[in-house]
Structures are given as C-alpha cells and as structure tokens.
Amino acid sequence: MNKQSIAVLGGGSWGATLASYLVGRGHDVSLWEFVPAVADRLQKLRTLSTLPQLKLPQQVAVTNKISEALQGRQIVLCVVPSHTIRATFSSPEARRSLPAKALVINASKGIEEGSNATISQVIRESFPSAGDIVILSGPSHAEEVAMGQPVVLVSASQSPAAAERVSEIFLSDTFRVYTSNDPTGVELGGALKNIYALASGIIDGLSLGDNTKAALMSRGLMEMTRLGSAMGAHRITFFGLSGLGDLIVTCSSKHSRNRLLGEKIGSGKTLNEALAEMTMVAEGVNAARSAYNLGRELKVELPIINEMYEVLFKNKSPRESIKDLMHRHVGAEMEGIAL
Amino acid sequence: MNKQSIAVLGGGSWGATLASYLVGRGHDVSLWEFVPAVADRLQKLRTLSTLPQLKLPQQVAVTNKISEALQGRQIVLCVVPSHTIRATFSSPEARRSLPAKALVINASKGIEEGSNATISQVIRESFPSAGDIVILSGPSHAEEVAMGQPVVLVSASQSPAAAERVSEIFLSDTFRVYTSNDPTGVELGGALKNIYALASGIIDGLSLGDNTKAALMSRGLMEMTRLGSAMGAHRITFFGLSGLGDLIVTCSSKHSRNRLLGEKIGSGKTLNEALAEMTMVAEGVNAARSAYNLGRELKVELPIINEMYEVLFKNKSPRESIKDLMHRHVGAEMEGIAL
Numbered sequence: 012m013n014k015q016s017i018a019v020l021g022g023g024s025w026g027a028t029l030a031s032y033l034v035g036r037g038h039d040v041s042l043w044e045f046v047p048a049v050a051d052r053l054q055k056l057r058t059l060s061t062l063p064q065l066k067l068p069q070q071v072a073v074t075n076k077i078s079e080a081l082q083g084r085q086i087v088l089c090v091v092p093s094h095t096i097r098a099t100f101s102s103p104e105a106r107r108s109l110p111a112k113a114l115v116i117n118a119s120k121g122i123e124e125g126s127n128a129t130i131s132q133v134i135r136e137s138f139p140s141a142g143d144i145v146i147l148s149g150p151s152h153a154e155e156v157a158m159g160q161p162v163v164l165v166s167a168s169q170s171p172a173a174a175e176r177v178s179e180i181f182l183s184d185t186f187r188v189y190t191s192n193d194p195t196g197v198e199l200g201g202a203l204k205n206i207y208a209l210a211s212g213i214i215d216g217l218s219l220g221d222n223t224k225a226a227l228m229s230r231g232l233m234e235m236t237r238l239g240s241a242m243g244a245h246r247i248t249f250f251g252l253s254g255l256g257d258l259i260v261t262c263s264s265k266h267s268r269n270r271l272l273g274e275k276i277g278s279g280k281t282l283n284e285a286l287a288e289m290t291m292v293a294e295g296v297n298a299a300r301s302a303y304n305l306g307r308e309l310k311v312e313l314p315i316i317n318e319m320y321e322v323l324f325k326n327k328s329p330r331e332s333i334k335d336l337m338h339r340h341v342g343a344e345m346e347g348i349a350l
Numbered sequence: 351m352n353k354q355s356i357a358v359l360g361g362g363s364w365g366a367t368l369a370s371y372l373v374g375r376g377h378d379v380s381l382w383e384f385v386p387a388v389a390d391r392l393q394k395l396r397t398l399s400t401l402p403q404l405k406l407p408q409q410v411a412v413t414n415k416i417s418e419a420l421q422g423r424q425i426v427l428c429v430v431p432s433h434t435i436r437a438t439f440s441s442p443e444a445r446r447s448l449p450a451k452a453l454v455i456n457a458s459k460g461i462e463e464g465s466n467a468t469i470s471q472v473i474r475e476s477f478p479s480a481g482d483i484v485i486l487s488g489p490s491h492a493e494e495v496a497m498g499q500p501v502v503l504v505s506a507s508q509s510p511a512a513a514e515r516v517s518e519i520f521l522s523d524t525f526r527v528y529t530s531n532d533p534t535g536v537e538l539g540g541a542l543k544n545i546y547a548l549a550s551g552i553i554d555g556l557s558l559g560d561n562t563k564a565a566l567m568s569r570g571l572m573e574m575t576r577l578g579s580a581m582g583a584h585r586i587t588f589f590g591l592s593g594l595g596d597l598i599v600t601c602s603s604k605h606s607r608n609r610l611l612g613e614k615i616g617s618g619k620t621l622n623e624a625l626a627e628m629t630m631v632a633e634g635v636n637a638a639r640s641a642y643n644l645g646r647e648l649k650v651e652l653p654i655i656n657e658m659y660e661v662l663f664k665n666k667s668p669r670e671s672i673k674d675l676m677h678r679h680v681g682a683e684m685e686g687i688a689l
Contacts, residue, residue: 150564160558161676163565165683184676187565189683219499221603225489226502226526229595250589251683256568263602264560337500337526341517344504344528344590 012179014038018084020099021045022053022073023291024062024153025118026090032156033088034070036183041072043080045091045099050075061291065157078108086114086180087141089134092292093121093202096130100137111140116166116177118147120201121294122301127308129198143173146194147181148201148253150260152267156186163187165252167197189252196248199239204258205295206302207231208269210319211262213329215270216277223333227315228262233345234313238302241309269295282323299323314339351518353377357423359438360384361392361412362630363401363492364457365429371495372427373409375522380411382419384430384438389414400630404496417447425453425519426480428473431631432460432541435469439476450479455505455516457486459540460633461640466647468537482512485533486520487540487592489599491606495525502526504591506536528591535587538578543597544634545641545658546570547608550601552661552668554609555616562672566654567601572684573652577641580648608634621662638662653678 015038019030022044030042044050052058054073058065067073074080077099081087087109091099096119099105115138119130126133131144149164156162166177166188178188191197207228214224235258236249248254261267272293275285282296303320306313318336321327354377358369361383369381383389391397393412397404406412413419416438420426426448430438435458438444454477458469465472470483488503495501505516505527517527530536546567553563574597575588587593600606611632614624621635642659645652657675660666 150561150568152559152561155559155561158559161562161565161672163561163569178680182680184673187676187680189680191683220491220494220497221599221605222489222491222494222502223500225595225599226500226591228598229489229591230502232589232594247684250571250594252565252568255571255589255594256564259567259598259602260560260564263598266560333500334523337523341521341526341528344530345586 012182015086015180016084017086017088018043018080019088019090020077020080021090021119022049023090023092024059024065025151027053027059027062027065027067028153028157029088029090029118030071031065031067032186033180034068036181038180040070041074041080041084043074043077045075045095047075062153062157064154076104077102078104081105081108081110084110084113086116088116088118090118093119093130093294094124094297096133097123097137100134109138109140112142114173114176115141115144116147117144117198120148120205122202122298124297124301127301127305129195129202131194131198143168143170144194145173145177146197147177147188148197148257150252150256152260152264154266159185161185163189163252165189165191165197167191167194169194191248191251193245193248195242196239196244197253199242199244200235200249200254201257202294202298203235203238203302204254204261205269205293206299206316206319207235207258208261208267209273209276209293209295209299210315212270212273213277213322216274217329217333219333224262228258231315232258234315238306238309238311238313241311242305269293272296276322277329281326296323351521354425354519355423356425356427357382357419358427358429359416359419360429360458361388362429362431363398363404364490366392366398366401366404366406367492367496368427368429368457369410370404370406371525372519373407375520377519379409380413380419380423382413382416384414384434386414401492401496403493415443416441417443420444420447420449423449423452425455427455427457429457432458432469432633433463433636435472436462436476439473448477448480451481453512453515454480454483455486456483456537459487459544461541461637463636463640466640466644468534468541470533470537482507482509483533484512484516485536485540486516486527487536487596489591489595491599491603493605498524500524502528502591504528504530504536506530506533508533530587530590532584532587534581535578535583536592538581538583539574539588539593540596541633541637542574542577542641543593543600544608544632545638545655546574546597547600547606548612548615548632548634548638549654549658551609551612552616555613556668558672563601567597570654571597573654577645577648577650577652580650581644608632611635615661616668620665635662
C-alpha cells in the first residue's frame with residue numbers, strides 16, 4: 012500500500028487509536044480534536060485520560076483547527092460522536108478545507124436524532140462534494156487495538172473499489188478488514204448494537220446471568236435484522252462482524268461504556284443519575300430513541316427496543332420490562348426473518 | 351399443560367436441572383443416571399458435586415436402572431453425553447422398556463465419532479420405533495437455570511405439533527421455548543459451537559482480548575453456517591438461539607467447560623494434560639474431529655475448525671494458528687454465505 016494522506020476527525024479513544032495505528036502503517040496522518048484541552052493533552056502528553064495505554068506517535072500531527080487537519084488530505088476518517096457529525100462537516104472552516112472528491116471513511120456509530128438519518132447520509136448531506144463514503148465497523152474496543160491485539164473489521168461501500176482500498180489501507184498482521192457491499196447494513200449494525208449493550212448492562216445490573224444475556228442478544232439480533240431490512244439493508248449483514256461481532260463485544264466487554272451505563276440503570280439508578288456518572292458518550296441512549304421512532308414509522312415489531320425506550324425515558328422498572336418480555340407470545344423462532 | 355410422564359436419561363448437570371425444573375412445572379418425572387455413585391448421590395443427597403446449587407425435589411424418582419426410569423413413560427428426554435447415546439438406547443434393558451411411539455426430546459449436544467451422525471440420527475437408528483424426535487437447544491448453562499434465572503430456548507422438529515408440544519411442556523415465567531422446523535440446523539448449532547468455545551478459551555489463555563474473541567465468534571458462525579448448510583440445515587437457523595445464542599454463552603461464560611479446556615490449552619498445556627484436569631465431558635474435542643472430517647468429505651472451507659484440529663491433535667502452537675488465520679486472504683465478508 013502506498014503512503015496515504017489521512018485526516019482523522021475526532022480525538023476520542025477510537026479516533027486517536029486509529030490515528031496512531033495508521034501512522035504505524037506508514038501513512039501520513041493528522042488528527043483533529045474539537046475540545047481544546049483534549050487536543051492539548053494529545054499534542055503534548057501524546058495520550059488520553061480515558062485511554063492511558065495509548066501512546067500517540069510524534070508523527071501524528073494533532074490540531075484543534077479542523078482546517079489545518081484537512082488541508083490537502085486525500086482521505087477523511089470520521090470518528091467524532093454521532094450527534095456532532097452535521098456540525099463538524101457543516102462548519103465554515105470545514106467547508107472551506109474539505110477536499111472535494113476526498114474518500115470519507117466513517118467509523119462513528121449512531122443514528123442522527125430527529126432526522127433518524129444514518130451517519131453516512133448526514134455526511135453526504137453536509138459534504139456533498141465528498142467522493143466515495145466507506146463505513147468501517149466491527150468489534151473494536153480501542154483499549155485492545157491500542158495494545159496491538161488482533162482485530163477483524165469490515166469496510167462497506169456502494170463502491171467495491173473504495174471498500175477494498177480501505178481494507179488495504181488498514182491491513183496488517185494484527186488488523187484484518189473484510190469488505191461488504193452493504194453500507195446501510197454495516198452502519199446500522201454498529202448503531203443499533205449499542206441499544207442491546209445498554210440492555211445487557213441492565214441484565215448485569217440485575218445479576219441475571221449469561222443465559223439471559225445470550226437470549227437477549229439472539230433475540231436482539233433478530234429485531235435489529237427486521238428493522239435494518241425495513242430500512243433497505245441486507246439481512247445477512249447483521250450476522251457478520253458489524254451487527255453480531257460488534258454486538259458480542261459491546262454486550263460482554265468490561266470496556267463497553269453503553270453496557271456500563273445499562274449496569275448502573277439495572278442497579279436502580281435513573282437514566283440521568285447514570286449519565287451523570289459517565290465520562291464518555293454512550294451512543295445507545297439516542298439510538299434507542301431513534302430506533303423506537305423508526306420502528307413505529309416503518310411498522311416493525313421491536314419488543315426489546317420498545318422496552319428499552321420505556322425504561323430509559325418513561326422510568327419503567329427494568330424487572331417489569333423483563334417480565335413483560337418473558338410473557339410475550341412464543342411462536343416460530345424465525346418469524347419475520349425468513350431469508 | 352396437562353401433566354406429562356417424562357423419563358429423563360442422564361443425571362449430569364443439565365439432565366438433573368431439567369428433571370428438577372419439569373417436576374416444578376407439575377410433571378411426573380423419573381431420572382436415570384448410569385454412574386451408580388452419581389445416581390446414589392442424586393437419590394440420597396438430592397444434589398450433584400458438579401452443581402451444588404441444585405436441589406433435586408423429592409418427587410423426581412432417581413434410579414440407576416434404565417428400565418425403571420422408562421417404564422410406562424410417554425416422553426423420553428435424552429441428556430446423556432453424546433458418545434454414550436448409541437450404547438444407552440441399544441442396551442438390552444433400554445430396548446425392552448423404551449415405549450414405542452414415545453416422544454423423544456434430545457438435549458444432548460454432539461456429533462457421533464466415526465459415523466459423524468447427528469444425535470437424533472443415532473437415536474432414530476438405535477430406537478427405530480420412537481415417535482417424533484424434537485431437539486431442545488439454546489443458551490442454557492445449568493448453573494443458572496438451576497437458580498431459576500430466565501432462559502430462552504428453541505425446540506425443533508420435522509413435526510410442528512411435536513415442537514409446539516415440547517414448547518408447552520417447558521413454558522413458564524422464566525422458561526421460554528421458541529419453535530423451529532429445522533432440527534438438523536438446531537442440532538448442529540448446539541454441537542458445533544463447542545469447537546468455537548474451545549477456540550475462545552485458547553484466546554483467553556493467550557490473553558488476547560474481547561475484539562479477537564468477537565471476531566472468532568463472528569467468523570466461526572460463518573463457517574458453522576457453511577458446514578451446516580452442506581449437511582442440509584437452513585442457514586438462518588445458525589443465527590438463532592441454537593447456534594448464535596449458544597455460541598455466545600459457551601464462548602463467554604465462566605461456566606463453560608469447553609471454554610475452560612481451551613483456556614488450559616492456550617496457557618500452554620497439551621490436550622491430554624488439559625483433559626486430565628477436567629471433571630466433566632468437553633464435547634468440543636470430538637466435535638472438532640468430526641467437523642474436520644465432515645469438512646473434508648463435503649469440501650467445505652473451515653479455516654478455524656482446521657486450525658483447531660491441528661492444535662488439538664497435531665500439537666500445533668495456538669499462537670502459530672492465530673497467526674495463520676490472520677494471514678489468510680481477506681475478501682468479501684459473506685463469501686459463500688449469500689442467502
């Protein structure tokens with residue numbers, strides 16, 4: 012792979028980890044971070060308080076000015092929190108310096124509140140002259156990638172050549188990237204799994220055990236597939252690395268912030284009390300609201316998401332929710348999923 | 351549900367737990383255990399050394415004589431280790447007392463060594479006058495079911511009525527059973543996942559983290575689906591409670607004996623050394639051999655199973671295996687899985 016010139020937008024754990032990894036792969040990398048204190052820490056101390064195991068190489072050019080990061084880059088890697096995507100790409104500084112026809116890689120996971128748009132839709136709307144957009148997703152806690160442990164992801168685009176280009180940019184002995192032609196499915200898998208991570212955390216908070224959690228994840232994957240399919244994704248995509256793989260890691264890992272937030276709620280805290288104790292964004296809360304609204308709009312049956320909505324926003328007791336889920340009619344396992 | 355008369359064959363953790371649960375549901379239950387000392391302990395102390403949290407109700411009639419357990423029962427629930435299935439159903443005592451047309455529920459998970467037959471095939475061959483055979487599978491560590499925690503399983507049969515009957519026999523506030531018309535897929539899901547549980551344990555033994563394990567499980571599910579499909583199962587079945595759900599719980603749970611065996615191997619022990627430290631049967635070892643042979647016979651690409659075969663039976667180093675897996679050609683994620 013030739014040296015690529017890449018601007019990473021977003022200096023959170025995943026963005027900084029990817030910037031660090033890409034420099035190690037021989038690419039030329041800038042890293043933009045919105046919060047001045049975080050950018051300053053990355054620049055001077057070459058690490059993050061939320062990810063002390065990260066050692067950001069000196070070659071990564073850290074900046075708080077987005078125009079500096081974007082100047083003359085061929086590739087833009089987007090890793091900002093999902094609720095800031097539109098503002099990031101629409102800001103006057105970004106508009107001035109976003110290179111037309113740039114390849115955009117999106118590694119942010121979420122659904123835009125209000126519009127219920129996927130992140131790549133938001134990027135396309137706010138950066139209309141972008142070239143191909145590729146989704147990079149899959150099971151990838153920054154904590155482990157920062158330590159050089161093996162990671163296997165998927166890059167998805169309507170352009171097979173763009174998906175393959177992204178695969179090659181990242182490929183190494185410890186980093187494998189499969190390709191997919193279903194960006195919508197890969198993107199939704201990454202966004203929706205956070206809702207089930209919250210639910211898994213609730214199961215942990217209630218000390219309900221591994222069987223219950225595995226059942227939640229299996230049934231969750233079924234309803235994620237139903238919703239995704241109604242939104243134009245291929246059903247099979249949800250059973251791959253984004254979707255299933257990411258669901259597994261997010262629901263079971265000690266590193267998952269969505270799971271942790273759920274655990275606090277399962278232990279009896281309200282959403283606001285639990286959020287007040289978090290230092291990082293938990294994308295699952297907004298994703299639950301968006302998915303609930305999408306389910307109603309598209310008339311898709313989403314029993315777990317509906318219960319999560321009640322628990323998060325209507326103060327329904329988690330025990331009551333689980334009881335209601337266990338009392339639903341049981342029928343054929345694959346109802347509505349026939350492939 | 352009317353009271354049913356059920357013989358449970360096999361007093362291991364899962365068999366004794368199901369017997370205990372079924373009595374609690376109001377059924378009339380006998381429990382046969384082959385090992386005299388274990389039968390004796392179940393009868394007198396009403397528990398198992400491998401499952402101290404179990405309190406077997408007095409109403410469960412425990413016996414070491416299979417004819418006593420089977421006498422006059424309408425339903426036979428099979429929970430013996432997979433390598434003993436043929437011997438159990440073919441013994442002269444069993445042959446004399448197996449009730450013709452009995453509904454057989456199979457909760458054992460494995461593939462018969464040598465013949466590579468599924469357990470229900472072995473049951474049908476050794477008990478030709480059996481009525482419907484129903485597979486009961488899904489994420490179900492006995493340790494948690496014995497404590498009354500929620501569990502969601504699937505019952506699968508070529509006869510929809512039989513699958514529904516089994517669902518009703520078990521149904522309660524804490525026990526849900528979905529139905530499926532793909533017994534082959536449900537049975538293979540339960541058998542094959544043990545191989546990936548061994549592989550997950552190896553990842554734990556090598557301290558490789560959650561991303562690696564989630565990638566293994568995702569890619570493992572893909573190859574499990576390819577093999578199952580070549581054996582006549584529906585692909586979608588592997589993405590349900592048996593298959594995915596059981597894979598999740600077996601690969602991540604501290605209760606999984608297959609995962610534990612793999613962890614010992616990942617920490618540097620040989621298969622024989624690791625087996626010598628186990629008190630319970632780890633079905634994954636034989637399943638790995640059978641699946642390896644099936645893959646060659648049916649010409650299905652099974653990269654993870656092939657590596658597990660090398661590690662278990664050819665002393666290949668686990669680190670070398672992971673390196674080889676990470677170096678394979680990366681292509682489209684869903685190659686060979688198009689649904």
